[in-house]
Amino acid sequence: xxxxxxxxEGNENGVTDEQDRERESRSTDENKFVELAxxxxxxxxxxxxxxxxxxxxxxxxxxxx
Numbered sequence: 001x002x003x004x005x006x007x008x009e010g011n012e013n014g015v016t017d018e019q020d021r022e023r024e025s026r027s028t029d030e031n032k033f034v035e036l037a038x039x040x041x042x043x044x045x046x047x048x049x050x051x052x053x054x055x056x057x058x059x060x061x062x063x064x065x
Contacts, residue, residue, distance in 0.1 A: 016024075023064050
């Protein structure tokens with residue numbers, strides 16, 4: 001298999017190639033920060049949704065029973 005054929009098929013998941021690295025190097029630090037902040041906000045929102053419906057977290061205190 002030639003090099004072009006292997007590129008056309010793509011890489012295994014999680015494997016970067018030259019194009020991936022070039023695209024990453026063109027990203028600005030600000031763009032990377034905004035993207036990371038968005039990811040953290042999404043994860044926080046998902047955790048809050050899980051906790052909002054968790055019966056143990058929402059259990060009434062023992063003295064109110």
